[in-house]
Amino acid sequence: LPAFLTQRHGELHVEDVSLDALARAHGTPLFVYSKAAMLQALGAYQRGLAGRAHLICYAMKANSSLAILQTLVRAGCGLDIVSGGELERALAAGCAPERIIFSGVGKTRAEMRRALAVGIGCFNVESRAELAVLDEVARAAGRRARVSIRVNPDVDARTHPYISTGLKDNKFGIAHDEVIDTYRQAAACESLDVVGIDCHIGSQITQAGPYLDALERVLDLVEAIELTGTRLHHIDFGGGLGIDYHGDTPPAADELWAKLLQRLDVRGFGDRQIMIEPGRSIVGNAGVCLTEVLYQKPGEHKNFLIVDAAMNDLPRPAMYQAYHRIEPVRSRTDTTALTWDVVGPVCESGDWLGRDRELAVQPGDVLAVLSAGAYCMSMASNYNTRGRAAEVLVDGAQATVIRQRETAADQMRLETPLP
Numbered sequence: 001l002p003a004f005l006t007q008r009h010g011e012l013h014v015e016d017v018s019l020d021a022l023a024r025a026h027g028t029p030l031f032v033y034s035k036a037a038m039l040q041a042l043g044a045y046q047r048g049l050a051g052r053a054h055l056i057c058y059a060m061k062a063n064s065s066l067a068i069l070q071t072l073v074r075a076g077c078g079l080d081i082v083s084g085g086e087l088e089r090a091l092a093a094g095c096a097p098e099r100i101i102f103s104g105v106g107k108t109r110a111e112m113r114r115a116l117a118v119g120i121g122c123f124n125v126e127s128r129a130e131l132a133v134l135d136e137v138a139r140a141a142g143r144r145a146r147v148s149i150r151v152n153p154d155v156d157a158r159t160h161p162y163i164s165t166g167l168k169d170n171k172f173g174i175a176h177d178e179v180i181d182t183y184r185q186a187a188a189c190e191s192l193d194v195v196g197i198d199c200h201i202g203s204q205i206t207q208a209g210p211y212l213d214a215l216e217r218v219l220d221l222v223e224a225i226e227l228t229g230t231r232l233h234h235i236d237f238g239g240g241l242g243i244d245y246h247g248d249t250p251p252a253a254d255e256l257w258a259k260l261l262q263r264l265d266v267r268g269f270g271d272r273q274i275m276i277e278p279g280r281s282i283v284g285n286a287g288v289c290l291t292e293v294l295y296q297k298p299g300e301h302k303n304f305l306i307v308d309a310a311m312n313d314l315p316r317p318a319m320y321q322a323y324h325r326i327e328p329v330r331s332r333t334d335t336t337a338l339t340w341d342v343v344g345p346v347c348e349s350g351d352w353l354g355r356d357r358e359l360a361v362q363p364g365d366v367l368a369v370l371s372a373g374a375y376c377m378s379m380a381s382n383y384n385t386r387g388r389a390a391e392v393l394v395d396g397a398q399a400t401v402i403r404q405r406e407t408a409a410d411q412m413r414l415e416t417p418l419p
């Protein structure tokens with residue numbers, strides 16, 4: 001179990017709070033996060049980069065709930081955003097605009113205008129067409145845009161193809177052999193200030209190798225770019241460090257950074273500001289999703305355990321065949337364990353949370369789906385007109401509801417019924 005989860009008197013706790021008690025008090029499905037676990041994960045990056053000019057921009061797409069953002073911003077994070085909506089959330093959470101960086105392949109003119117008006121720190125530009133549009137929008141607004149260009153280092157992150165982004169045939173970043181021309185184009189743009197370079201090779205990376213490969217490739221590019229007369233103030237290595245879902249053993253952030261910084265120093269770039277955009281590794285293993293067992297449906301080939309959380313709450317198994325551990329919050333001795341497929345109420349065969357899980361449970365019991373802090377709530381939907389779950393943030397013995405359960409009325413609020 002991750003350290004923030006403990007068994008006390010046969011009951012699972014997040015920090016000092018009983019999960020069974022939280023489920024009874026607030027209902028299910030319920031996301032529960034540990035503040036300490038988040039700050040600990042962030043701390044590993046902070047230690048790794050201590051003593052260097054750096055900015056950790058939490059990739060808020062992983063979990064963009066306001067209280068989570070506030071927690072991380074107050075702990076020193078900037079934010080990596082990918083939409084106008086995320087920009088408004090970032091500002092609402094109190095993030096200083098100059099600590100916001102804007103990633104993504106499809107920024108609209110309206111999003112650029114708003115980001116320039118509030119004065120964000122940097123645009124991570126992903127195409128030559130986007131450079132031209134950003135220059136035009138900035139000029140029209142009478143502003144200057146600080147830009148970094150996302151390069152595609154063409155390294156294999158060795159992760160799931162849907163979350164691998166650093167290979168040639170991905171839609172992301174500027175291909176290696178076009179990078180120099182793109183920097184020349186950027187330098188010639190009247191309203192752009194070229195300040196950095198960035199890359200992001202994928203997500204749920206569990207080895208140091210792809211990062212080290214990407215670093216060398218990016219530094220080759222930095223050398224070549226600087227020969228054209230543009231000095232790069234910062235180098236942004238993106239996010240991507242994986243977490244332990246099912247016995248995965250990703251490197252610790254501080255150990256990985258010790259290696260990367262050493263290479264950076266050897267190659268003479270130790271003086272540059274380091275930026276990173278971690279998401280999953282900050283919040284993923286700081287949260288669980290509680291769900292109640294509704295029905296047992298034993299069968300000839302499969303036993304189905306039907307629970308009240310579904311693919312709309314936890315889309316990762318349906319989308320990526322992702323594995324999330326599932327643990328009862330109270331252990332039972334009066335029931336024999338059976339092998340269950342844990343499935344939700346949504347009308348899709350893909351609506352499963354876990355397959356072939358050995359569990360001793362009865363209807364009414366509460367299960368915790370682990371590693372649910374990242375890319376669960378932020379990817380939740382209203383499919384089947386299911387309201388999105390409530391969220392609780394635990395700090396020691398204190399539990400705070402940070403998001404109420406969405407009602408059917410909330411979901412219909414923007415609709416206009418016919419007369």
Ligand code: LLP
Nearest residue numbers: 059103200203204239240277278279280375
């Ligand atoms: N920076 C950029 C430009 C990104 O595209 C991403 C994630 C990150 C940073 C943060 O990556 P992280 O540290 O979280 O790996 N929904 C998928 C993950 C999609 C990741 C998209 N980009 C999942 O649930 O596995």
